[in-house]
Amino acid sequence: MKRTLLVAFLLTASAGLRSQVTPQRLLDAAREPQNWLTYSGRYSGWRYSTLNQIDTGNASRLTLQWAFQVGDLGQFETTPLVVDGVLYGTGQNDRAFALDARTGRAIWRYQRNLPEKLQPCCGMVNRGFAMLGGRVFMATLDAHVIALDAKTGNLLWDVTAADYRKAYTFTVAPLAVKNEIIVGVSGGEYGVRGFIDAYDAATGRRLWRFETVPGPGQPGHETWAGDSWETGGAPAWITGTYDPDLNLIYWPTGNPSPSNYGGERGGDNLYSNSMLALDADTGKLKWYFQFTPHDLYDYDATQVPILLDTDWEGHPRKLLVQANRNGFFYVLDRTDGKFLFAKAFGDVTWAKGIDPQGKPIVNTGLRSSPEGTRVCPGALGLTNWYSPSYSPQTRLLYVATSTECDIFTSSPQAYRAGHDFLGSVYVPDPVARPTGALKALDVLTGTEKWSFPYFSNPNGGALSTSGGVVFAGDSDGNFIALDAKTGRDLWHVQLGAAVYSTAITFEVDGKQYVVVPVGSALFAFALPQP
Amino acid sequence: MQETPAANSGIKGLLTALVAGFLVYSTLAVEAATFTPKNKATAIKEGASLFRANCSPCHGLGARGGGRGPDLTSGRWTHGSTDSDIFRTITQGVPGTEMPANGFEDSEVWSIIAYLRSLAPPKRHAVSGDAAKGKEIFSGEAGCSGCHMVNGSGGLLGPDLSRVAAARSVAYLIESIRSPDKELSTGMLDPNNHYGLPLVYDTVTVVTAGGSKITGIARNEDTFSVQLLGADQKLHLFLTKDVKEVIHERKSLMPRYPEETLPASQLQDLIAYLETLRGREDNGARAGK
Numbered sequence: 001m002k003r004t005l006l007v008a009f010l011l012t013a014s015a016g017l018r019s020q021v022t023p024q025r026l027l028d029a030a031r032e033p034q035n036w037l038t039y040s041g042r043y044s045g046w047r048y049s050t051l052n053q054i055d056t057g058n059a060s061r062l063t064l065q066w067a068f069q070v071g072d073l074g075q076f077e078t079t080p081l082v083v084d085g086v087l088y089g090t091g092q093n094d095r096a097f098a099l100d101a102r103t104g105r106a107i108w109r110y111q112r113n114l115p116e117k118l119q120p121c122c123g124m125v126n127r128g129f130a131m132l133g134g135r136v137f138m139a140t141l142d143a144h145v146i147a148l149d150a151k152t153g154n155l156l157w158d159v160t161a162a163d164y165r166k167a168y169t170f171t172v173a174p175l176a177v178k179n180e181i182i183v184g185v186s187g188g189e190y191g192v193r194g195f196i197d198a199y200d201a202a203t204g205r206r207l208w209r210f211e212t213v214p215g216p217g218q219p220g221h222e223t224w225a226g227d228s229w230e231t232g233g234a235p236a237w238i239t240g241t242y243d244p245d246l247n248l249i250y251w252p253t254g255n256p257s258p259s260n261y262g263g264e265r266g267g268d269n270l271y272s273n274s275m276l277a278l279d280a281d282t283g284k285l286k287w288y289f290q291f292t293p294h295d296l297y298d299y300d301a302t303q304v305p306i307l308l309d310t311d312w313e314g315h316p317r318k319l320l321v322q323a324n325r326n327g328f329f330y331v332l333d334r335t336d337g338k339f340l341f342a343k344a345f346g347d348v349t350w351a352k353g354i355d356p357q358g359k360p361i362v363n364t365g366l367r368s369s370p371e372g373t374r375v376c377p378g379a380l381g382l383t384n385w386y387s388p389s390y391s392p393q394t395r396l397l398y399v400a401t402s403t404e405c406d407i408f409t410s411s412p413q414a415y416r417a418g419h420d421f422l423g424s425v426y427v428p429d430p431v432a433r434p435t436g437a438l439k440a441l442d443v444l445t446g447t448e449k450w451s452f453p454y455f456s457n458p459n460g461g462a463l464s465t466s467g468g469v470v471f472a473g474d475s476d477g478n479f480i481a482l483d484a485k486t487g488r489d490l491w492h493v494q495l496g497a498a499v500y501s502t503a504i505t506f507e508v509d510g511k512q513y514v515v516v517p518v519g520s521a522l523f524a525f526a527l528p529q530p
Numbered sequence: 531m532q533e534t535p536a537a538n539s540g541i542k543g544l545l546t547a548l549v550a551g552f553l554v555y556s557t558l559a560v561e562a563a564t565f566t567p568k569n570k571a572t573a574i575k576e577g578a579s580l581f582r583a584n585c586s587p588c589h590g591l592g593a594r595g596g597g598r599g600p601d602l603t604s605g606r607w608t609h610g611s612t613d614s615d616i617f618r619t620i621t622q623g624v625p626g627t628e629m630p631a632n633g634f635e636d637s638e639v640w641s642i643i644a645y646l647r648s649l650a651p652p653k654r655h656a657v658s659g660d661a662a663k664g665k666e667i668f669s670g671e672a673g674c675s676g677c678h679m680v681n682g683s684g685g686l687l688g689p690d691l692s693r694v695a696a697a698r699s700v701a702y703l704i705e706s707i708r709s710p711d712k713e714l715s716t717g718m719l720d721p722n723n724h725y726g727l728p729l730v731y732d733t734v735t736v737v738t739a740g741g742s743k744i745t746g747i748a749r750n751e752d753t754f755s756v757q758l759l760g761a762d763q764k765l766h767l768f769l770t771k772d773v774k775e776v777i778h779e780r781k782s783l784m785p786r787y788p789e790e791t792l793p794a795s796q797l798q799d800l801i802a803y804l805e806t807l808r809g810r811e812d813n814g815a816r817a818g819k
Contacts, residue, residue, distance in 0.1 A: 117633070372591075409591065413579050419638075422583050433732075433778070455752040476752030492754060 021083055021131045023178050027244055034507040036082040038239075039128055039173040040387060041504065044307040045241035045250075047389040048464045049505045053512035054527060055467035059481040059490040061527055065513065066104030068522040070095055075459075075500040076517040079128040079173060079387070081136070082506040087515070088150065089522065090126040090173075094140050098153060102508045104524060108153035112140050119167035119418060121189035125500075127239070128173035130181055132201045139170030139183040145199050147181075157204035161185070161197055166417045168192050173239045177249065177280050180207055184236025184251060188300065191231030191257040191421035196240075196276070198283055208283030212236055212253050212271045225266035231415045232265065233257030234272035238302035238385050243318070246335060248277045248286055250307070250320060254300035259379075260368055261296070261410045261423020268293035273301045275320065277337060287337030289358065292326045296368050297350055297408060298379040298426070299326040306390045306397065307334060308443065321443060323388055323399040325381030328354055329446030343446035345439065346401055349376040368408035368424075378406030378434070379426045380457065387461030387502040389470065394484050396440040396449055398462035398470050404434035438462060438472045438480075440487060450487035452480075460499035463514070471514055473499025479516050479523070495523055570644060577645025580638055588628070593649055599629070600697040603649045608696035608808070616643050657700060657802050659795070664803025667796055672787065674800075680807060686763045687747055688784060693809030703804055707797065710784040733779035734758060736768055747783060751776070 021037060029035070029042040033050045040047045054062065070076065074092035081088045087101040094112035099105060118124070118141050129136040135147045135156060142164040147156040161183070162168035167190030175182045180198040188194070194212035199205065213232035214220035224232055233256045240251030256265055256272035273292040278285060292299040301324055308319045312331075320334035327348035331341040339358030351360035366375050382401050389398045406426040413423045428434055436454035441447065452472075460473035469490065470482045475498040481491040497519030505514045515524045581593065588599030595601035600608070609619045620639050623631035634642070668674040677688040684691075694703070705712055734748040736758060746760035756776055758766040761783065770776065792800070 409582070411579065411582065413583075414576070420583055424579075424582050425586055427587060453753060474753060478752060478754060494754075 020133055021176075023132070023176075026132070026176060033505075034082075035084065036080065036504040036506050037131065038081070039079050039130070039175065040239065040241065040304055043177075043242040043244065045304045045390075046306060046392075046464075047304070047387050047462065047502065048391050048466075050466045051505050051507055051512045052465060052467035053507070054465065054469060054481075054505075054514065056469060056483050056490060058527055059467075059469050062481065062491050062493075062514070062525045063528045064493075065524045065526045067524070068097070068099055068104040068106070070097070070520050070522070073520060075123040075125050075498075076519060076521075077123075077125040077127045077171070077500045078517050079502060080504055080515060080517070080522065081129050081131050082504065082515075083131060083150075085508050086150070087506075087522075088129050088131065088136050089517070090128050090138055092126075092520075093124045094126055094138070096126075096129070096136075096138060096148065096153065098136075098150065099522075101506060101513065101524075102511075104522070107151075110148060110153040110155075112138075112142070112146070114140075114142055115164060118142060118164060118169060119190055119420075120169045120171060120186060121420075122171075125171050126173075127171060127501075130174035130176040132176040132179075132181070135201065137174045137176065137181045137201065139172050139174055141169050141171070143168040143170055143185070145170070145174070145181065145183055145197070145204065147201070147204060159199065159204040159206070161206075162192075162195075166190070166192065167419075170237075172237050175239050175242065175249070176201065177242050180280070182240070182249060182251075184238070184240070184253075186235050186237040188233040188235040188237075188254045188257055189259065189420055189422060190418065191233060191415050192235060193230065193232055194234035194236055194253060194272075196236045196251050196278065196283070210276070210278055210283045210285065212274075212276070214270060220270035223267035223270040225264065228265035228269075231257055231421060232269060232272065233259070233421075234269070234274075235300075236276075236302075237300075238304060241305050241307050242280065243307055243334060246318070247280045248334070249280050250305045250334065251276050251278060252301040252303060252305060252322070254302050255295055255298045258413055258415075258421045258423030259295070259298040260408055260426065261412055262294055263410075263412055263423075265294075269295070273299055273326070275301060275305060275322065275332065275337070277334065289330075289332055289337045289339065291322075291324050291328070291330065292360065295326075296410065297326075297375055297377075297406075299324070299350075299377075299381060300385070301325065302385050303383060304387050306388065306443075308390070310444070312340065312444070319444075321390075321397065323383050323397060323441065323446075325377070325384055326350070326360070327377045327382040328360075329397075329441060330358075331444065331446075332358075341444075341446075345399070345441055345446050345448065346382045347376045347403065347405070348382070349374075349405070368410035368426075370409060370411055370424075372407040372409045372427075374405055374429050375408050376405035377402065378404040378428060379408070380404055380406075384459070386459060386500075387463075389462040389464040389502075390443055391464035391466075391470075391484055393466055393468065394440070394464075395443050396464075396484065397443045398464055398472070398484075399439050399441060400436060400454075400458035400461055400472060401439050402434060402436045402457040403432070404457055405429040405432070436474070438470070438482065438487070440470075440484070452482055452487045452489070458499075460516075461502035463503040463505060465505060471503040471505075471516070473501070473503070473516055473518065475499065477518070479503070479518065479525075493525075495519065495521075573641045573644040574648045576638070577641035577643070577648075580634070580642050581645055584632065584634075585642070593646060595699060595702060601699040601702065602646055603651050604699045605651050606696070608693075613640075613643055616646070657798065657805055659798030659800065659802035661799070661802040661806050663796075664799035664801065667792075667800050668803055672792060672796075672800065677784065687759060687761065691804065691807055694807050695805045696808045700801055700805070703801055704797065706784075707787045707792065707800070710782040710786060733781055733783045735777040735779060736766070736773050737775040737777065738768075738773050741774070745779075745783070 070091035072092040096110040098107040143162040212234035256269040274290040342354035456475040495518040503516040593602040675684040677685040
C-alpha cells in the first residue's frame, strides 16, 4: 500500500515537472516535435516540424477535429503554443485561453481589462504567448507585460513597460530565453521611440532595455537630423530568434517615423529597418545590419530571421537569412553581421540592387512626392510580418509574397503624442490588381523554385513539415496544404475569413494535428484514422 | 486645434454668445468660437494632414471622391450640411453605408471640417435637362434600367443608382456615362483594410472546359473559385479547376455612350433625372435599422 502511494506520488510529481517548460527544453525544442514551444517552433526560427504522419500522400484526407471560438472579432494573429497536450493561445483584444489540445475544450479563459483609447496601428491583435516554467507570458496592447499561471490563467505579475497614451503598444509574442522574457514594442505609426526589453520571468523585474533609436551620446545618434530621434519609431514588433552558442538574440526592427515622409529625419535613421544582434544576458548590441536606411516606404524589417548552419562558399558558416519586406532576400553571417548576399525575390523598383557592402542602390527618381509616386513593392511589402518557414528536407524557404505596388504620397506632419504620425498615405497602384503567392526560394541563393498563386495579397505565413507538406493560408479564407517540393495543391478548405496567422503542428496520443487561427476561431485538422 | 491667445480675446466671448444663441450644443458653440481667422489656417493645415492620412483612401486625396466615398467638395451634404451634422457624420459614421465611425479627438474633427470648408467647389456643371425626359431615356432607349436598379426596379449588373445623386458629382456622372472604363483605373482602396476587396464591376470572362465563354461581373473570386453574375443576370458558380481560363478584362461591362448614341441634350436630360435620385426617406439608413 505504502509502495503504491509512493509510486503514485512520484508519478504525479514527474507529471508536474513535465509540465514545466525549462530553458533546456526550449533549447531542445526540436527534440519534442509533439509540442510547439515557441513562436517559431524552435529558436532557429524555422517554423518546421519533424512530424510526418500527415504527408503528401494523405494530406487530401485532412478532416476537422475541433474548432474553438475566441468570441471576438478582428484579426486573429496568434501562434498557439502546445505543451504536453495543452494548447495556449491569445486572441483579439488581449483575450487568452488554454485548451485541451485533443478536444478544443477550454481549460481557462482570460481577458485583459484594456483602457478605452488604444492606438494599435493595425488592429487589436496579439501574436501569442511565450512559456517558461509553469507560466505563460503575454505582452499587452496597453504596453504591459504579464505572467499568467498556465493551469488557471491567474495573473501572477503585471508590469508597465511604456505609456500606452503615447501609443506604445505590444502585439508581439514574447521570446523566453534562459530566465528572461523578451519583448519588442509596436507604435511605428505613432512616433514612439522603439525598444526591446527583457524581464525576469520569476518577478517581472526589467533586466535590460535596448533602445532602437540611439539617444544623445550613443553611437548612431548622428543618423537622425535635429530632434527627429525623439519620435523616430523603429519598433520591434516581431518575435526574434536566438543562437545559444553565440548567446545572441536576433531581433528585427521596423520603420522610422514618420514612415512616409523623411524631410525632417535626415540620415540613415539607425536602427530602423535593421537586424539587431543583442547579447542575451545584457541586451548590449553586438552588431546590426540595416536593410533599408532612411526608409520612405514603410519597409519594416520585421520578418522572422532564420538561423542556419551550413557551408557557404565551401566553408561551414553560421548564417542568418531573411526575405525582407523591401523585396530583397538577404544572407548575413550571424556571428558578426557581415553581408554575404542579396537578391530581389519579386518586382522591386525603389532600389536598383544591393551593393557589395549590403547597402541598397536607391532609385532616387522614385522618392515619394506630394502628388504620389509609384513604387514597388508597396508599403505592405513584397512580404511582411507573417512567418516564413524553412525546411531542411527541401532546403527551401517558404515565403508568402504580394505583388502590390503603391502610389506613395509624402507631406510633412506635426508630431502629436498618441496620434498617427505617417507623413501622408499610400494607396495601391490602381493599374494592376494586387495578388500574391506562396513562393519557395532556395535558402542560399533566393532563387525561386516554385510559386503557388494567391488571388489576393496574403496575410498568413507558412509551416513546413518533414511529411513534405507546407501549410499556408490566404486572404480569401483558404487554408491550403501544398507539396513542399513542387507547390502542388494537396488539399484546401475554405474557413470563411482572411488568414492572419500561421499554422502550427503538434501530436497528442499518436495523432498529428495542424491548427490554424482564422477569423474568430482556431481550427484543428488531422487525418481521420491515422 | 490648439487654443491660442486670440481665442481668449473679447472676440471669442462675443462670438460665443452669438453662436450659442443659435446652436443647441454648447460644446459646439465653444469650439465654433475658436474658428478665429488667426488659427483657422492652422486648423486647415492639420485637417488636411488628418484627411490625407485617414479619409483620402475612400474620398480621394483632394476630397473629390474616390472609389468608395463621395465627393466632399460638391457642397452637397447628404447627411446634413451644418458643422454639427458633419461632426456627427465623421464621429458616428453613417449606418447602412461604408462610412465608419471615427475615433478622432473633437479638435481633430473640427480641423477636418475646417479643411473641408476650405476646399473650392468643383467647376459647376449646370444641369439644364428635363428630368422627366431623362427618366424615359433611362428606362427606354438608353437601356440603363436593364442593368441599374432604382428604388427596387431595374437590372442587377450595375450599381444600384437609387441614391447616386447623393454620392456622386455631376462631372463624375458624365464621365461614367461617356467613359465607363475610367473609374476602374482610378479606384482607391483603403490601405488599412488588408482584406483585399475584390474589384467590383470589373468584367470577368470565364472560359469553360468546353470552350464556351461566360462574361459578367465577379461578385467574388479566389484561387479556387469564381462567383459570377453573368450578363444574363444569372449567377454562375465555378470551381477554377473545372474551367479553362478566368480572364479579367480590365474594363467595365457598361457600354460607352458617346455623343453619337447619346447626344448632349439627351445626356443633360439623363443627368437631370439622375440628380433627382437621392435615396428614399424611409430606407432606415439614418436610424441604422
